[in-house]
Amino acid sequence: MSRWSCQMPIIKLKSDGDGLTTYMPSYYIKSMLYDGILEVVGKNCHRLQTLVMDSSLLTDRGLLQIAQGCPDLRKINFALCGAFVTDNGVLAITENCPRLKEVMLGYLSKVTDTSCVRLCEMCPDLEVVSLVSSGVGQKGVQALTKLRKLKVLDISSLPGISPADVTSLTQYCPDLEEMNVSGNQKIDDACLLQVVKYGHKLHLLKCASCHVTDHFMSEVGKLTNTLKNLDIEWCQVTNDGIRTLFATCQSLRYLVLNQCGAVTAATMEELVAKYPQITYRFRDRERPIFQPTTERPRSLFKYNFK
Numbered sequence: 001m002s003r004w005s006c007q008m009p010i011i012k013l014k015s016d017g018d019g020l021t022t023y024m025p026s027y028y029i030k031s032m033l034y035d036g037i038l039e040v041v042g043k044n045c046h047r048l049q050t051l052v053m054d055s056s057l058l059t060d061r062g063l064l065q066i067a068q069g070c071p072d073l074r075k076i077n078f079a080l081c082g083a084f085v086t087d088n089g090v091l092a093i094t095e096n097c098p099r100l101k102e103v104m105l106g107y108l109s110k111v112t113d114t115s116c117v118r119l120c121e122m123c124p125d126l127e128v129v130s131l132v133s134s135g136v137g138q139k140g141v142q143a144l145t146k147l148r149k150l151k152v153l154d155i156s157s158l159p160g161i162s163p164a165d166v167t168s169l170t171q172y173c174p175d176l177e178e179m180n181v182s183g184n185q186k187i188d189d190a191c192l193l194q195v196v197k198y199g200h201k202l203h204l205l206k207c208a209s210c211h212v213t214d215h216f217m218s219e220v221g222k223l224t225n226t227l228k229n230l231d232i233e234w235c236q237v238t239n240d241g242i243r244t245l246f247a248t249c250q251s252l253r254y255l256v257l258n259q260c261g262a263v264t265a266a267t268m269e270e271l272v273a274k275y276p277q278i279t280y281r282f283r284d285r286e287r288p289i290f291q292p293t294t295e296r297p298r299s300l301f302k303y304n305f306k
Contacts, residue, residue, distance in 0.1 A: 022050040035062030042069030050075040054104065057082055063089030067096040074099055079106035079130065090115035094122045102128035106154070109135045116140030120147055130154040132180070141165040145172035152176075156206070157183035163191035170199035177201050182208035182231065189216040197223045208233035208256070214241030221248030231256040238262040246275045255280040 034057060041048065042065035049072055058081045066073070076093065078085055085108050093100075094115065100123040105111050112135040120126070120143040127149050131140070137160030144150065150173040155161065163186055170176050176199055181187050188211040196202060203226050212235035220227065221244075228251055237260050245252065257263055258281060268282050 021047060022052075035059055035065065038062035039065040042066045044069075046070060047072055049073060052077045053081060054079040055081070057084075058089075059084035060086055060089030060092070064092045067092040071096050072099060073097040075102040076100065077104040078108065079104045079132075081108065083110060086110040087112055087115040091118055094119045098122055099125065101125055104128075104130045105134055105136075106130045106132040107134065109133075111135055113137055113140035113143075117143040120144060125149055127175075128152040131158065133157040137161060138165055141169075144169060147173055148175070150176055152178045154180040155184075156180045159184070161186070163187055167191050167194040170195050170197075170202060174198075175201055178204040180206040181210060182206045182233075183210075185209060185211055187211060189213055189219075192216055193219055193223060196220055196227060199224070200226065202226055203251075204229040206231040208235070210235060212237060214238055214244070217241030217245040218248070221245060221250065221252075224249070225251050227251050228253040230254070232260065233258045235260055236262070239264060239267040242267065243271065246271050246278060252278055254278070257282050 038053075038058070039062065041051075046069055048066075048070040051066065051070070051073060052075075054077045058078065063078075063085065073093070076097075078090075087110065090105065090111050091114070095118075100119075103119065103123075103126060111131075116131065116136045117139055124147065126147045128151060129144065129147070130153075132154045133156070136155075136158055141155055141158065141161045142165055144153065144155075145168055153169070153173075153176060155166070161184060166181055166184075166187055169179070179195065179199070179202060181192075181195075187207060192205070192207055192210070192212065193216060196205065199205075202224070205227060208231050212232050214237055217237055218241065220230075227249065230252060233256055235257075237257070239262070242255075242257070242263055245255075255278060260282075263282070265282065268280060272278065272280065
């Protein structure tokens with residue numbers, strides 16, 4: 001099967017065989033896109049599987065055109081597409097594109113529980129979901145437990161969710177590998193310990209600016225042998241907590257602890273000498289310098305369709 005690409009001043013196209021499967025606007029034109037382009041794509045590219053429109057100016061009208069014309073969509077990225085993308089547009093995609101596997105809806109304040117719940121009902125094969133700083137709240141997050149194939153989840157900066165909403169996710173989504181709950185100050189030690197306990201495949205956890213203390217640091221290593229990458233920026237941990245974490249979490253390979261004011265550089269230098277397998281980021285500096293780990297943390301947004 002042949003593979004071709006066509007680069008033009010406005011758009012970049014990729015295709016397998018005789019049908020367009022990927023649509024990605026060139027970087028410099030993204031902010032100037034309008035629904036008319038989506039209408040053209042929807043009418044002419046019925047085999048489209050990947051649509052990347054992040055940071056574009058879109059409305060529900062454009063999403064409706066895509067939904068009606070491209071029922072085989074597998075990956076969509078509408079993050080940062082502005083205030084004119086609402087539940088109506090996402091519902092149109094949901095109702096017409098049941099094969100979706102990867103959905104990025106970050107920073108869409110008018111995308112709420114209404115469309116999130118329906119998305120989870122209609123698209124059971126979803127593996128990657130990003131809802132960062134969207135309008136999704138308690139009901140939407142609870143609906144995510146229906147996604148038994150879910151692997152990557154970003155529910156950071158959603159002020160309407162509670163620890164109870166988050167605790168059950170790894171119990172009902174056994175394939176979860178990466179999870180971001182940062183910016184939710186209600187998320188505490190007890191919640192995160194439950195997440196780790198049942199997250200048998202979880203290797204990346206971001207909980208920056210959550211209510212994390214030394215209690216979590218002392219217990220997490222007892223509950224997991226898969227957690228490799230941990231982000232606890234802006235959390236209330238101390239030198240004692242970090243020492244316990246390094247000593248007990250055998251799988252840990254990368255730790256982010258910027259802005260953890262009670263942790264000292266001297267302690268970190270001491271620990272890295274004792275545990276050279278762990279790389280850490282502290283005050284925007286990475287250590288160790290001369291013994292860098294080969295296992296770098298995969299970004300939660302590795303599925304960026306680029």
